[in-house]
Amino acid sequence: MTTSEARRSVAPAIDFTATKAALWLSLTAFFALLVLYFVGVDQGATSVFGDNMYIHEFVHDARHLLGFPCH
Numbered sequence: 781m782t783t784s785e786a787r788r789s790v791a792p793a794i795d796f797t798a799t800k801a802a803l804w805l806s807l808t809a810f811f812a813l814l815v816l817y818f819v820g821v822d823q824g825a826t827s828v829f830g831d832n833m834y835i836h837e838f839v840h841d842a843r844h845l846l847g848f849p850c851h
């Protein structure tokens with residue numbers, strides 16, 4: 781491998797502009813809060829998908845693993 785071939789294989793720099801960082805932070809926070817809501821809060825009469833327990837039952841083990849009160 782020559783020096784010029786080694787230079788071509790260098791990975792490009794990661795773009796960490798403030799706008800892009802704010803966008804990723806916002807999306808990450810939104811999805812984290814969404815998961816936290818469905819695991820920790822959504823159940824029964826307060827469910828966003830009606831008066832059912834489908835989501836509660838689906839995330840039930842995660843709920844107990846994270847220590848949220850359940851039953």
Ligand SMILES: [Zn+2]
Nearest residue numbers: 840844850851
């Ligand atoms: Zn439970």
